[in-house]
Amino acid sequence: MADHSRPKRATIAHESNGRTPDAPISPSDLPPPASGIPTPDASFAAPSPDDLTIAGRTLRSRLLLGTGGFPSLELMAEAIAASGSELVTVALRRVAVGESQSGGSLIDVLADADVQLLPNTAGARTARDAVLTARLAREAFATDWIKLEVIGDEDTLLPDAPELLRAAEELVDEGFVVLPYTTDDPVLARRLVDVGCSAVMPLGSPIGSGMGIRNPYNIALIREAVSVPVVLDAGVGTASDATLAMELGCDAVMAASAISRAEDPVRMARAMRNAVEAGRLAHGAGRIPRRHYARASTSDEGLPEF
Amino acid sequence: MILNGEPVGGFAGETVAAVLVRLGLHTDARGVAVAVDGEVLPRSRWETFALPEDARVEVLTAMQGG
Numbered sequence: 001m002a003d004h005s006r007p008k009r010a011t012i013a014h015e016s017n018g019r020t021p022d023a024p025i026s027p028s029d030l031p032p033p034a035s036g037i038p039t040p041d042a043s044f045a046a047p048s049p050d051d052l053t054i055a056g057r058t059l060r061s062r063l064l065l066g067t068g069g070f071p072s073l074e075l076m077a078e079a080i081a082a083s084g085s086e087l088v089t090v091a092l093r094r095v096a097v098g099e100s101q102s103g104g105s106l107i108d109v110l111a112d113a114d115v116q117l118l119p120n121t122a123g124a125r126t127a128r129d130a131v132l133t134a135r136l137a138r139e140a141f142a143t144d145w146i147k148l149e150v151i152g153d154e155d156t157l158l159p160d161a162p163e164l165l166r167a168a169e170e171l172v173d174e175g176f177v178v179l180p181y182t183t184d185d186p187v188l189a190r191r192l193v194d195v196g197c198s199a200v201m202p203l204g205s206p207i208g209s210g211m212g213i214r215n216p217y218n219i220a221l222i223r224e225a226v227s228v229p230v231v232l233d234a235g236v237g238t239a240s241d242a243t244l245a246m247e248l249g250c251d252a253v254m255a256a257s258a259i260s261r262a263e264d265p266v267r268m269a270r271a272m273r274n275a276v277e278a279g280r281l282a283h284g285a286g287r288i289p290r291r292h293y294a295r296a297s298t299s300d301e302g303l304p305e306f
Numbered sequence: 307m308i309l310n311g312e313p314v315g316g317f318a319g320e321t322v323a324a325v326l327v328r329l330g331l332h333t334d335a336r337g338v339a340v341a342v343d344g345e346v347l348p349r350s351r352w353e354t355f356a357l358p359e360d361a362r363v364e365v366l367t368a369m370q371g372g
Binding site: 068070092111132 | 309310311312314329331336337338339340341344345346348349364365366367368369370371372
């Protein structure tokens with residue numbers, strides 16, 4: 001399968017990462033024509049112009065994957081491979097006392113998948129709990145990266161803004177790379193970046209709801225408001241939601257339930273991968289303006305008269 | 307001692323490492339973290355830190371999660 005998507009991404013490099021507009025692109029900047037599936041060698045190649053960079057770490061995939069909800073670890077591993085994702089979330093929970101332990105296998109499967117771990121603070125309801133969970137995650141997974149979640153409502157699982165901001169500030173002070181799950185409020189996003197967050201992860205709609213992006217206008221405003229990567233998190237239900245996020249200028253999309261609870265998680269993982277790439281390309285390609293009336297695509301010049 | 311929310315006997319004075327072994331975990335296990343009385347107990351102290359009788363211990367491990 002010829003893949004025409006990769007060479008063109010040079011022209012849209014970093015424009016929505018808030019970085020400087022690009023210097024002229026030389027042919028050597030263009031990635032070689034490639035098949036859609038990176039070879040192992042390709043993953044060690046020099047960063048291509050459209051890689052995603054968060055806190056100095058380069059990711060070739062703009063799809064982040066949640067590991068929750070998969071019916072089996074085997075399906076999870078297959079879906080990770082199909083998604084192309086290089087950054088996947090994990091949670092911390094109590095070891096069951098008095099039961100045989102199988103907890104190691106998740107870590108083993110993820111190690112085999114050759115992905116980087118993004119621990120989350122899922123379950124935290126206060127800044128204090130979130131900070132402690134982050135410290136434990138750093139100990140457990142040997143990473144400073146943390147997807148910060150502080151939930152303020154049991155029905156909607158919406159973030160608790162004051163607690164979130166407080167926890168973010170404390171964790172940044174402790175040297176964490178903080179990626180907060182936040183509301184679609186541009187002002188809160190800016191405040192989170194002001195305290196040092198390395199990305200923001202606004203919700204499209206409540207976690208696991210599959211309602212897509214309820215307020216595209218706010219997501220676009222967030223992209224304008226901050227200079228760090230914006231990762232659309234939560235609410236993605238199907239591929240078109242991920243594409244819309246990217247068309248709005250998001251730098252990446254996080255998908256969990258949309259993939260893991262789909263009837264065919266592996267197929268949906270592949271769909272999300274293509275959707276993110278399509279949206280990214282469309283965003284960089286410069287869409288036509290919406291018009292009220294038609295505009296003929298065929299010229300009237302030379303039109304015969306009968 | 308309260309271990310993961312449940313009162314347990316027979317652990318007082320033992321090291322965290324010994325508790326982990328009794329839970330069926332390896333002390334070099336990746337993806338495991340321990341909190342004692344609301345504070346992280348770093349991996350480097352698991353072999354030496356003796357748990358007081360009234361300790362509240364949380365032993366956590368990696369779980370699937372979004």
